[in-house]
Amino acid sequence: MPESEENLLRSYLIQRMELGEKVIFRPFDMEIPGHDTVEQTAYSIDEFEKTESLDDLYRAICECQKCSLGQSRTNLVFGAGNPNADIMFVGEAPGADEDRLGEPFVGRAGQLLNRILAAMKLERQDVYIGNILKCRPPNNRDPQPNEALICEPFLHQQIKLIKPKVICCLGRIAAQRLLQTNMSLGQMRDRWFDYHGTTLMVTYHPAALLRSNQYKRPTWDDMQKLLRKLEELKQ
Ligand code: SF4
Numbered sequence: 001m002p003e004s005e006e007n008l009l010r011s012y013l014i015q016r017m018e019l020g021e022k023v024i025f026r027p028f029d030m031e032i033p034g035h036d037t038v039e040q041t042a043y044s045i046d047e048f049e050k051t052e053s054l055d056d057l058y059r060a061i062c063e064c065q066k067c068s069l070g071q072s073r074t075n076l077v078f079g080a081g082n083p084n085a086d087i088m089f090v091g092e093a094p095g096a097d098e099d100r101l102g103e104p105f106v107g108r109a110g111q112l113l114n115r116i117l118a119a120m121k122l123e124r125q126d127v128y129i130g131n132i133l134k135c136r137p138p139n140n141r142d143p144q145p146n147e148a149l150i151c152e153p154f155l156h157q158q159i160k161l162i163k164p165k166v167i168c169c170l171g172r173i174a175a176q177r178l179l180q181t182n183m184s185l186g187q188m189r190d191r192w193f194d195y196h197g198t199t200l201m202v203t204y205h206p207a208a209l210l211r212s213n214q215y216k217r218p219t220w221d222d223m224q225k226l227l228r229k230l231e232e233l234k235q
Contacts, residue, residue, distance in 0.1 A: 048154060054083050054161055061134070061154050067147045069135035075102030079130030079158055086230055088128045088164035089113070090155065091205065092173040093143050099136035104129045109206040113170075116206065120223050128162050130155055132177045148177050159198065165233045167198055168226055171205030189222065192229070199233065201226060 043051050043060040051057040058078050064070055077094040080103055089105075097107035105113050114124060133143045133151045143151075159167065169175035172185040178195055179188070179202075188202040203222035204215040 048157055051157065051161070054079075054158065057154070057157055057161060064134070064154075067135075067150045069133065069137060069147060072138055073135035074099045076134050077102055077104050077131060077136070078134060079128060079155075080104055080124070081128035082125055083128070083162060085126065085128035085162055086165045086234075087122075087126075087226065088130065088159065088162055088167050089170055090167060090174045090178065091129075091131045091170045092177075093131050093133035093140075094136040095140050096136065104131055105206070108210055112206040112209055116219070116223060119220070120227060128158075128164065130158055132174050142173055143177070152177060156196070159196070164198060166226055166230055167195055167200040168222075169200065169202045171208065172202075174205075175202040189218070190225075199229060201229070 043056055045060050045064055045066070048057060048060040051060055062076055062078070064076065070076075073094075077098045081088075091105065094104060095107055095109075097110070098104055104110070113129070117123060117127065132148050132155060134154060135151075137143055137147070167178070169178055169188075172188070175185065175188050176182060178200065179193055181188070185202065185204070189204075191201070193200040193202075201222065203226075204219045209215045209219060
Protein backbone atom coordinates (compact mmCIF):
# COMPACT_ATOMS: atom_id res chain seq x y z
CA MET A 1 0.00 0.00 0.00
CA PRO A 2 1.52 3.43 -0.92
CA GLU A 3 2.49 5.55 2.10
CA SER A 4 -0.11 8.26 1.33
CA GLU A 5 -2.94 5.67 1.34
CA GLU A 6 -1.59 4.11 4.52
CA ASN A 7 -1.63 7.54 6.21
CA LEU A 8 -5.18 8.12 4.94
CA LEU A 9 -6.31 4.77 6.34
CA ARG A 10 -4.55 5.46 9.65
CA SER A 11 -6.14 8.90 10.11
CA TYR A 12 -9.56 7.50 9.14
CA LEU A 13 -9.27 4.74 11.76
CA ILE A 14 -8.07 7.18 14.44
CA GLN A 15 -11.01 9.52 13.68
CA ARG A 16 -13.54 6.68 14.01
CA MET A 17 -11.95 5.43 17.24
CA GLU A 18 -12.02 8.95 18.68
CA LEU A 19 -15.76 8.91 17.97
CA GLY A 20 -15.98 5.88 20.22
CA GLU A 21 -16.68 3.35 17.47
CA LYS A 22 -15.75 -0.23 18.13
CA VAL A 23 -16.93 -1.55 14.78
CA ILE A 24 -15.35 0.39 11.91
CA PHE A 25 -16.72 0.15 8.42
CA ARG A 26 -14.43 0.47 5.42
CA PRO A 27 -15.10 3.53 3.26
CA PHE A 28 -16.60 2.41 -0.02
CA ASP A 29 -13.68 3.44 -2.17
CA MET A 30 -10.90 2.17 0.10
CA GLU A 31 -9.17 -1.04 -0.92
CA ILE A 32 -7.66 -3.26 1.76
CA PRO A 33 -4.49 -5.11 0.67
CA GLY A 34 -5.13 -8.83 0.25
CA HIS A 35 -8.88 -8.33 -0.09
CA ASP A 36 -10.61 -8.31 -3.44
CA THR A 37 -12.65 -5.19 -4.07
CA VAL A 38 -16.33 -6.07 -3.77
CA GLU A 39 -18.12 -5.44 -7.02
CA GLN A 40 -20.30 -2.38 -6.55
CA THR A 41 -23.70 -1.84 -8.06
CA ALA A 42 -24.00 1.53 -9.78
CA TYR A 43 -27.27 3.39 -9.19
CA SER A 44 -27.84 6.96 -10.25
CA ILE A 45 -29.39 9.36 -7.76
CA ASP A 46 -32.71 9.08 -9.62
CA GLU A 47 -32.64 5.33 -9.00
CA PHE A 48 -32.10 5.60 -5.24
CA GLU A 49 -35.42 3.87 -4.55
CA LYS A 50 -34.10 0.76 -6.31
CA THR A 51 -31.09 0.42 -4.01
CA GLU A 52 -30.87 -2.82 -2.11
CA SER A 53 -28.38 -1.91 0.61
CA LEU A 54 -27.30 1.14 2.59
CA ASP A 55 -23.97 1.06 0.78
CA ASP A 56 -25.77 1.27 -2.57
CA LEU A 57 -27.99 4.07 -1.29
CA TYR A 58 -24.98 6.00 -0.05
CA ARG A 59 -23.22 5.62 -3.38
CA ALA A 60 -26.36 6.79 -5.20
CA ILE A 61 -26.84 9.99 -3.18
CA CYS A 62 -23.39 10.89 -1.84
CA GLU A 63 -22.89 13.66 -4.38
CA CYS A 64 -26.44 14.97 -4.16
CA GLN A 65 -27.00 18.59 -5.17
CA LYS A 66 -30.78 18.42 -5.33
CA CYS A 67 -31.14 21.36 -2.93
CA SER A 68 -28.91 24.34 -2.20
CA LEU A 69 -27.50 22.75 0.98
CA GLY A 70 -25.40 20.54 -1.28
CA GLN A 71 -23.38 23.64 -2.17
CA SER A 72 -22.59 24.68 1.40
CA ARG A 73 -21.99 21.32 3.11
CA THR A 74 -18.54 20.07 4.05
CA ASN A 75 -19.72 16.46 4.26
CA LEU A 76 -22.99 14.76 3.49
CA VAL A 77 -24.12 13.14 6.74
CA PHE A 78 -25.69 9.90 5.58
CA GLY A 79 -26.42 8.21 8.91
CA ALA A 80 -24.58 5.71 11.07
CA GLY A 81 -25.04 2.56 13.06
CA ASN A 82 -26.29 -0.97 12.69
CA PRO A 83 -27.80 -1.53 9.22
CA ASN A 84 -30.15 -4.11 10.81
CA ALA A 85 -31.03 -2.05 13.88
CA ASP A 86 -34.29 -2.61 15.73
CA ILE A 87 -34.28 1.03 16.88
CA MET A 88 -33.72 3.99 14.58
CA PHE A 89 -33.34 7.53 15.93
CA VAL A 90 -34.16 10.40 13.57
CA GLY A 91 -33.17 14.01 14.17
CA GLU A 92 -33.73 17.04 12.00
CA ALA A 93 -30.38 17.92 10.36
CA PRO A 94 -26.62 17.87 10.86
CA GLY A 95 -24.98 20.65 12.86
CA ALA A 96 -21.47 22.06 12.59
CA ASP A 97 -19.67 19.09 14.19
CA GLU A 98 -21.65 16.62 12.12
CA ASP A 99 -20.96 18.55 8.92
CA ARG A 100 -17.24 18.58 9.74
CA LEU A 101 -17.03 14.88 10.54
CA GLY A 102 -19.73 13.46 8.25
CA GLU A 103 -21.31 11.65 11.21
CA PRO A 104 -24.73 12.28 12.82
CA PHE A 105 -25.03 13.34 16.47
CA VAL A 106 -21.36 13.78 17.34
CA GLY A 107 -21.50 17.19 19.04
CA ARG A 108 -22.63 17.83 22.62
CA ALA A 109 -26.15 16.65 21.87
CA GLY A 110 -24.70 13.51 20.32
CA GLN A 111 -22.59 12.82 23.38
CA LEU A 112 -25.70 13.12 25.51
CA LEU A 113 -27.49 10.71 23.16
CA ASN A 114 -24.59 8.27 23.70
CA ARG A 115 -25.12 8.55 27.47
CA ILE A 116 -28.86 7.97 27.08
CA LEU A 117 -28.09 4.88 24.99
CA ALA A 118 -25.61 3.66 27.60
CA ALA A 119 -28.30 4.02 30.29
CA MET A 120 -30.51 1.86 28.03
CA LYS A 121 -27.60 -0.63 27.90
CA LEU A 122 -27.13 0.12 24.22
CA GLU A 123 -24.27 1.49 22.16
CA ARG A 124 -24.38 3.58 19.00
CA GLN A 125 -23.48 0.46 17.03
CA ASP A 126 -26.66 -1.22 18.27
CA VAL A 127 -29.02 1.39 16.82
CA TYR A 128 -29.17 3.46 13.64
CA ILE A 129 -29.03 7.26 13.76
CA GLY A 130 -30.06 9.55 10.92
CA ASN A 131 -31.62 12.89 10.12
CA ILE A 132 -34.37 14.28 7.92
CA LEU A 133 -31.76 16.37 6.06
CA LYS A 134 -28.39 14.95 5.08
CA CYS A 135 -26.65 18.32 4.73
CA ARG A 136 -26.25 21.09 7.27
CA PRO A 137 -28.53 24.12 7.00
CA PRO A 138 -26.51 27.37 7.35
CA ASN A 139 -26.27 28.65 10.94
CA ASN A 140 -28.20 25.57 12.11
CA ARG A 141 -31.48 27.07 10.99
CA ASP A 142 -34.53 24.82 10.79
CA PRO A 143 -34.89 22.75 7.62
CA GLN A 144 -36.94 24.58 5.00
CA PRO A 145 -40.05 22.72 3.80
CA ASN A 146 -38.66 22.39 0.26
CA GLU A 147 -35.35 20.96 1.54
CA ALA A 148 -37.16 18.41 3.67
CA LEU A 149 -39.48 17.53 0.82
CA ILE A 150 -36.53 16.78 -1.47
CA CYS A 151 -34.33 15.02 1.08
CA GLU A 152 -36.83 12.98 3.10
CA PRO A 153 -37.29 10.27 0.42
CA PHE A 154 -33.64 9.29 1.01
CA LEU A 155 -34.43 8.76 4.69
CA HIS A 156 -37.55 6.85 3.75
CA GLN A 157 -35.45 4.51 1.60
CA GLN A 158 -32.98 4.11 4.50
CA ILE A 159 -35.85 3.11 6.76
CA LYS A 160 -37.09 0.62 4.14
CA LEU A 161 -33.64 -0.96 3.99
CA ILE A 162 -32.99 -1.03 7.74
CA LYS A 163 -36.51 -2.16 8.65
CA PRO A 164 -36.34 -0.97 12.28
CA LYS A 165 -39.01 -2.18 14.66
CA VAL A 166 -39.29 1.27 16.27
CA ILE A 167 -38.44 4.75 15.00
CA CYS A 168 -37.79 7.36 17.68
CA CYS A 169 -38.05 10.95 16.45
CA LEU A 170 -35.75 13.28 18.36
CA GLY A 171 -37.53 16.59 18.63
CA ARG A 172 -40.55 18.33 17.19
CA ILE A 173 -39.21 19.11 13.74
CA ALA A 174 -38.21 15.55 12.82
CA ALA A 175 -41.53 14.26 14.14
CA GLN A 176 -43.61 16.87 12.33
CA ARG A 177 -41.86 16.02 9.07
CA LEU A 178 -42.23 12.27 9.33
CA LEU A 179 -45.81 12.44 10.57
CA GLN A 180 -46.80 15.30 8.23
CA THR A 181 -48.46 17.17 11.07
CA ASN A 182 -48.34 20.51 12.85
CA MET A 183 -48.92 18.97 16.28
CA SER A 184 -46.76 20.26 19.13
CA LEU A 185 -44.18 18.00 20.73
CA GLY A 186 -46.41 17.78 23.79
CA GLN A 187 -49.25 16.46 21.63
CA MET A 188 -47.01 13.89 19.93
CA ARG A 189 -45.19 12.56 23.01
CA ASP A 190 -46.50 9.60 24.92
CA ARG A 191 -48.26 8.18 21.86
CA TRP A 192 -47.49 5.52 19.29
CA PHE A 193 -47.76 6.34 15.60
CA ASP A 194 -47.52 4.31 12.43
CA TYR A 195 -44.96 5.43 9.86
CA HIS A 196 -45.56 3.35 6.71
CA GLY A 197 -45.99 0.24 8.83
CA THR A 198 -43.26 1.01 11.38
CA THR A 199 -44.05 1.94 14.98
CA LEU A 200 -42.94 5.50 15.69
CA MET A 201 -42.60 7.51 18.89
CA VAL A 202 -41.52 11.06 19.64
CA THR A 203 -39.30 12.39 22.39
CA TYR A 204 -37.24 15.49 23.15
CA HIS A 205 -34.15 16.32 21.12
CA PRO A 206 -31.01 15.84 23.26
CA ALA A 207 -30.17 19.52 22.62
CA ALA A 208 -33.34 20.41 24.57
CA LEU A 209 -32.05 18.38 27.51
CA LEU A 210 -28.79 20.34 27.38
CA ARG A 211 -30.81 23.56 27.61
CA SER A 212 -33.09 22.45 30.42
CA ASN A 213 -32.94 19.69 33.01
CA GLN A 214 -36.73 19.51 33.14
CA TYR A 215 -36.76 17.38 29.95
CA LYS A 216 -34.41 14.71 31.30
CA ARG A 217 -36.94 12.74 33.34
CA PRO A 218 -39.65 12.60 30.65
CA THR A 219 -37.04 11.61 28.07
CA TRP A 220 -35.91 8.76 30.29
CA ASP A 221 -39.53 7.70 30.73
CA ASP A 222 -39.87 7.69 26.93
CA MET A 223 -36.76 5.53 26.52
CA GLN A 224 -38.12 2.99 28.97
CA LYS A 225 -41.40 2.91 27.05
CA LEU A 226 -39.43 2.44 23.84
CA LEU A 227 -37.58 -0.57 25.28
CA ARG A 228 -40.81 -2.09 26.56
CA LYS A 229 -42.48 -1.58 23.14
CA LEU A 230 -39.51 -3.21 21.45
CA GLU A 231 -39.81 -6.28 23.66
CA GLU A 232 -43.53 -6.42 22.89
CA LEU A 233 -42.89 -6.18 19.13
CA LYS A 234 -40.29 -8.94 19.26
CA GLN A 235 -42.74 -11.43 20.78
S1 SF4 B 1 -29.91 18.16 2.01
FE1 SF4 B 1 -30.56 16.28 0.98
S2 SF4 B 1 -31.50 16.98 -0.95
FE2 SF4 B 1 -30.25 18.68 -0.16
S3 SF4 B 1 -28.26 18.41 -1.15
FE3 SF4 B 1 -28.16 17.39 0.84
S4 SF4 B 1 -28.66 15.24 0.38
FE4 SF4 B 1 -29.33 16.47 -1.37
